[in-house]
Amino acid sequence: MATAGKHTPGPLVIGLTGGIGSGKSTCAALFSKLGVPIIDADELAHALVAPGEPALAEIITAFGPEYLAADGQLDRRRLRQQVFAEPASRRRLEAILHPLIRFNIKELVNSVQAPYCIVSIPLLLETGQTDLVNRILVIDIPEALQLSRTAARDRLAMGEIRPVLESQANRSERLAAADDVISNAGSQDELAEKIQTLHKKYLSLSARN
Numbered sequence: 001m002a003t004a005g006k007h008t009p010g011p012l013v014i015g016l017t018g019g020i021g022s023g024k025s026t027c028a029a030l031f032s033k034l035g036v037p038i039i040d041a042d043e044l045a046h047a048l049v050a051p052g053e054p055a056l057a058e059i060i061t062a063f064g065p066e067y068l069a070a071d072g073q074l075d076r077r078r079l080r081q082q083v084f085a086e087p088a089s090r091r092r093l094e095a096i097l098h099p100l101i102r103f104n105i106k107e108l109v110n111s112v113q114a115p116y117c118i119v120s121i122p123l124l125l126e127t128g129q130t131d132l133v134n135r136i137l138v139i140d141i142p143e144a145l146q147l148s149r150t151a152a153r154d155r156l157a158m159g160e161i162r163p164v165l166e167s168q169a170n171r172s173e174r175l176a177a178a179d180d181v182i183s184n185a186g187s188q189d190e191l192a193e194k195i196q197t198l199h200k201k202y203l204s205l206s207a208r209n
């Protein structure tokens, strides 16, 4: 945005996305190690429903007191089951949370001092939030690997992961939207090398901003 004749561009904003278990958190941690600011939509969503937050009160009003656990925390598991079972519930929850998450992302991007930042948004494409970012970085892995890594990480059965996978954009939809793609079918060391290469690319792109 131009202010008093002085051009003050914001940082280059990279939207990091990919399916469950594709390696978003792992990639974000690698970028973070290189000093890149990370804005994580999942973390923002968690913070928004902490006890005492207005969004938690809104959710309880919309869904009912049975979604509040005895310790005052949101019963996330119960809510997740409900929104996967009923699309209308999912839309109701999104209508409460998404505007707040968007607002917080914009605020955080505005405060970034670095040449570029990573905004990790698992449902970047599904929720039509691509206007928040300048480029889309997709983490791509074959579905079988996605299932096995998620099962190992979350100690879940494949049958529990499938509905999540099916509710998300598929591999080809993601690849079609990508400006950059990282394949995470290899080792963690290979991934770190790929992140290094992208880091250089993003620094050079942001210098031209």
Ligand code: ADP
Residues within 6 Å of the ligand: 018, 019, 020, 021, 022, 023, 024, 025, 026, 027, 149, 150, 152, 153, 184, 185, 186, 187, 188, 189, 191
């Ligand atoms: P997401 O954040 O996209 O759900 P994670 O970054 O948590 O995915 O990765 C899913 C799981 O796979 C984690 O347990 C992570 O440690 C593991 N993982 C990620 N990348 C690799 C890799 N290249 N090789 C082996 N395991 C990996």
